[in-house]
């Protein structure tokens with residue numbers, strides 16, 4: 001078979017200081033870190049939508065991307081060429097997983113029945129390529145936001161017909177995900193929110209979202225789909241307000257609707273910053289609640305207020321993200337899906353490779369540094385000391401429930417608490433140590 005990226009070979013690990021741009025400097029797939037290979041820690045995935053479907057259009061301009069696989073008018077031929085291009089990209093980069101929306105892999109037809117048939121046809125092609133290469137499906141999802149019928153939302157639409165259509169779409173997407181051995185299934189509610197409360201029954205919409213997720217859970221049990229369900233929080237865009245605003249909001253929603261044991265988070269870096277949180281904050285909230293599932297690895301531009309979906313190159317973010325992942329015990333079903341695209345002006349096909357290499361190397365280095373920080377207990381030692389007052393005396397009485405208001409009042413009356421009796425937070429010292437680890441490890 002002729003190659004689509006004929007001028008690009010298999011991307012190899014060449015190490016730091018190598019002069020080549022199409023090579024890894026930090027990602028050495030089989031190298032062991034904390035007893036696990038880098039590739040098993042990182043579980044990199046290719047996003048089908050950005051990598052194979054993105055055309056490079058923006059609010060003011062049309063597509064710029066030079067993509068041989070979209071040059072045909074025949075939509076099903078295009079789908080076939082996307083499969084070919086996608087697997088070639090993954091093989092050349094050594095990426096072992098991918099993620100898709102139903103509508104990324106197969107074009108929508110005039111009827112749902114015909115659309116579903118097209119999905120099956122492309123699933124056949126994907127299955128063949130997965131068998132040939134050993135590449136696996138990290139997660140599938142359904143696109144319930146592009147088609148104009150989702151103008152008022154999908155599960156949270158004001159129209160019952162749209163709820164029904166969305167349910168049918170999710171059902172089919174789950175079937176295809178199961179068939180392809182998908183290890184997870186994501187819900188990202190792009191249109192599940194509102195534009196104005198003047199026309200919105202928020203209670204009914206949230207109840208309906210809960211109903212949709214319960215139906216998905218029930219159907220998974222019925223067909224024996226064992227993959228992990230994820231919710232991907234995002235505060236806004238395209239809606240003014242998205243119900244899955246951030247991790248804390250989603251967790252409280254899941255608890256309210258009795259779904260907390262069925263879902264984990266899929267945390268996207270750019271969504272965290274849109275919610276005015278750091279990436280690490282969203283991962284930490286997930287981790288301490290036992291819900292850190294998977295990651296959409298990208299980064300936003302903090303000077304722009306939207307989801308720019310850039311390849312992640314910020315080493316601080318990748319170190320602290322991998323720190324949270326390792327502290328959570330590492331990925332099980334999840335992984336690092338590059339929900340990222342090359343810039344509109346990076347329209348050459350090779351820019352896809354430069355983007356992935358940058359992201360993979362950034363996370364590989366992040367993993368190395370995070371592992372060292374954990375091995376040396378850099379933050380843990382400080383945290384242990386900082387909270388040590390809760391390990392004995394009055395602190396122990398607070399934690400164990402022995403002390404209430406009266407006991408604490410009696411204690412406080414005798415003790416003059418001023419800042420001079422406290423420990424410094426040592427933020428700058430820790431930042432300095434973090435820098436040294438990044439520079440030298």
Ligand code: XLS
Nearest residue numbers: 141188232268296307339
């Ligand atoms: C959009 C989301 C989307 C999800 C999958 O902002 O990141 O791409 O990851 O539906």
Ligand code: NI
Nearest residue numbers: 232268296339
């Ligand atoms: Ni995403």
Ligand code: NI
Nearest residue numbers: 268271307339
């Ligand atoms: Ni996003």
